[in-house]
Amino acid sequence: MAASPASGWRANIVLYAALAANLGIAVAKFVAAAITGSSSMxxxxxxxxxxxxxxxxxxxxQHRAKQPPDAEHPFGYGRxxxxxxxxxxxxxxxLGAGVSIYEGWKHVAAPEPLHNPLVNYIVLAVAVALEGTSWGIALKEFAAAKGEMGWWAAVRESKDPAAFIVLFEDSAALAGLFVAGIGIWASHHWGDPRIDGVASIAIGCILAAVAILLAREAKGLLIGxxxxxxxxxxxxxxxDREPRIMRVNHVRxxxxxxxxxxxxxxxxxxDALTMGxxxxxxxxxxxxxxxxxxxLSSIYIRPEKAEDAPAIAAVG
Structure with a gap:
């Protein structure tokens, strides 16, 4: 049965919520950065x-993954x-980590004084509210999906990268917002705009760590x-409960x-079984x-003597 528009929306609520929040926040941050000259913003x-x-x-x-199997891709487009x-x-x-670290280094090397940091604080407060809402939705959905499994184990076992990628992105975004807020406050309080550049570098390091973690998990899924x-x-x-199967050599x-x-x-x-x-x-x-x-979209069962599959059995 084809999914209804409502069910499709519900299935992607985490992605839609994150997309809406990030688009609005990006515009506000760029405006604030242009007004105040903040590198971290x-x-x-x-x-x-x-x-x-x-x-x-x-x-x-996700849209491409739902395409039905065809002659070119007999197992579908899920991967x-x-x-x-x-x-x-x-x-x-x-882009995220690289630009952040570059902009931070440039601001440390050639610092520019901040102007009207109040604008930054307002934008950061709004961003925290929007990112926090997106993060809460992602956390709730992932918690429901993981069941009794531990958080880290659930990430390792998850086969749907969209669920944990948004959760990790929002977590990094919230951490980055707090770092940016601290950097802007410290730069204004001590009159040293280089601190704002250091905050930008710290945000870049957070993003790099998250990117490496996500790349490792995505690589495992991509390989299989x-x-x-x-x-x-x-x-x-x-x-095992089938009496006409004498031994299961392996399940892959x-x-x-x-x-x-x-x-x-x-x-x-x-051996007494006929071909029919x-x-x-x-x-x-x-x-x-x-x-x-x-x-189980595809099942392949091969009758095979146990002695004919010793290597496979060892792996299985």
Missing amino acids: LTEGVHSLVDSGNQGLLLYG ELYFWAFVVAILIFG ERANPQVVACVWTIL TIHTGPDRVFVAVSADFD EGEALIERIEQELKAALPM
Whole structure:
């Protein structure tokens, strides 16, 4: 069944909320930077602009990932989302962190006095409110998705990068806003505009750390990660209780998208089975697996003697 517009909106509420917040904040930050000459405010504007582009790329990646399989891509386009998630990490590192550190260094080398810092404080307060709202939505959605799993374990096991990328981006944005606020206050209080440049460099370092973390997670998804252990265990349980399967040699899984899993099974079947009985058995097992695990988009079951698959069994 095709998703309705309402359900599509609900599924992407985290991305839409972050996109709306970042677009508004970026404009306000650039205006404030132009009025006051604040380096940290300028880099925060670049940060929000990059984040807006990132949310757009993730929305595009989600749209592309929903394309049905075709002759060129028989397992679908699900991994395209992982590609765009990796691009997002590169943009955060190259544009967000790179521009922030460069602008900060330039402001330290050739400091310019700040003008009317009150404008910066107003923009920062509004930005904290908007970013905080976006962050709260992302946190709530991710907490509901992770269940009883720990936060870091949930990030490592998550196969939907859009969920944790927005959460990490918003967390970095809030941290950057507080650093920018401290830098602007300290620069004005002590009359040293170089402090504002140092704050900009610190924001760049925060973004670089987040980008490296996101790139590592996106790389694993792009290369191909196994399904969650609970999914693999469920496949083993269903196969083990089948009396006509003498031994399961291995179960291999790989995510072809956030909610699509390819599973390959090697099993030693009862020698007494005829070819027709074996085909019927495999078809029944496939139906049972899909009923229990709807995310199994492709199932491959290979009858194979245990002694013929020792290396595979060792890996599995």
